[in-house]
Amino acid sequence: MKFTISSAAALLSLASSALAAQQSRPFYLVAVSHFAAINNTAFVACHEGAAIEGFCVGQKIPKTKAEAATYRLNNTKQNPDEGLLSYQLVGNKFKVWEPMSLSHDVATNVAIPLFMPSDEGQQVGFDEHGLMYMKTYINDMVNPPHAVKPKKLYRWYTCTTLYSSYEYHTLAWVTGKSPPEVS
Numbered sequence: 001m002k003f004t005i006s007s008a009a010a011l012l013s014l015a016s017s018a019l020a021a022q023q024s025r026p027f028y029l030v031a032v033s034h035f036a037a038i039n040n041t042a043f044v045a046c047h048e049g050a051a052i053e054g055f056c057v058g059q060k061i062p063k064t065k066a067e068a069a070t071y072r073l074n075n076t077k078q079n080p081d082e083g084l085l086s087y088q089l090v091g092n093k094f095k096v097w098e099p100m101s102l103s104h105d106v107a108t109n110v111a112i113p114l115f116m117p118s119d120e121g122q123q124v125g126f127d128e129h130g131l132m133y134m135k136t137y138i139n140d141m142v143n144p145p146h147a148v149k150p151k152k153l154y155r156w157y158t159c160t161t162l163y164s165s166y167e168y169h170t171l172a173w174v175t176g177k178s179p180p181e182v183s
Contacts, residue, residue: 022074022075022076022077022080023072023073023074023075023086024072024073024074024075024080025072026070026071026072027070027071027072027073028042028043028069028070028071029042029043029055029069029071029132029171030042030043031043031057031158032131033158038057038158040060041057041058041059041060042058042059042060042069043055043056043057043058043069043171044056044057044058044059044069045069045087045089045115046166046168046170047166048114048163048164048166048168049116049163049164049166051089051096051098051116051117052114052115052116052163052164053069053087053089053098053114053115053116054112054113054114054115054161054163054166054168054170054171055113055170055171056168056169056170057158057169057170057171069087070088071085071086071087072085072086072087072088072097073085073086073124073126074086074097074099079125081125081126081127082123082124082125082126082135083123083124083125084099084100084121084122084123084124085099085100085121085122085124085132086098086099086100086115086121087100087115089115096117098115098116098117098118099115099118099119099120099121099122100113100114100115100121100122100124101113101114101115101116101118101120101121101122102114102122102173103163104175108180108181109174109175109176109178109180109181110157110159110161110172110173110174110175110180110181111172111173111174111175112161112163112170112171112172112173113170113171113172113173114163122134123135125152127152131154132154132156133152133153133154134152134153134155134173135150135151135152135153136148136150136151136153137150137151155173155174155175156171156172156173157171157172157173157174157179157180158170158171158172159172159180
């Protein structure tokens with residue numbers, strides 16, 4: 001099922017360090033889809049492994065903060081609408097912000113977005129409509145490949161995914177123009 005992702009709240013930036021990096025206010029990630037079962041559902045963090053969380057399809061837009069996961073965008077003053085999407089994992093005696101990265105399997109064109117402890121992650125952005133995208137700077141559909149003006153890509157799907165023996169209905173990114181491959 002293809003759809004786009006929207007933030008349910010404005011991305012207002014707050015300074016969080018002495019560096020140029022900032023962190024937005026918390027927001028929900030909400031599916032915008034022509035499929036009624038998915039449309040207006042908030043994504044919730046779901047356990048995928050030790051300190052690893054995925055994006056599971058949750059319930060309709062929550063009425064309280066406790067009903068869905070909240071996310072933040074770690075960005076810069078120069079570009080407040082793009083940066084690392086992060087989730088705060090809270091444990092018994094710790095709290096850690098985890099950036100989103102993509103987990104690829106060479107046997108498929110589907111990549112699973114995951115939150116895990118790291119200093120690096122996948123850059124995302126939010127357009128003027130609040131829809132989440134990733135950018136490309138290369139056209140490799142021609143020979144030889146060449147650099148292009150940045151192009152926003154919206155290749156989000158919900159799929160049944162398997163990661164570290166956990167099967168869920170989660171957010172997925174397709175790495176090409178084709179729909180998700182099904183074996």
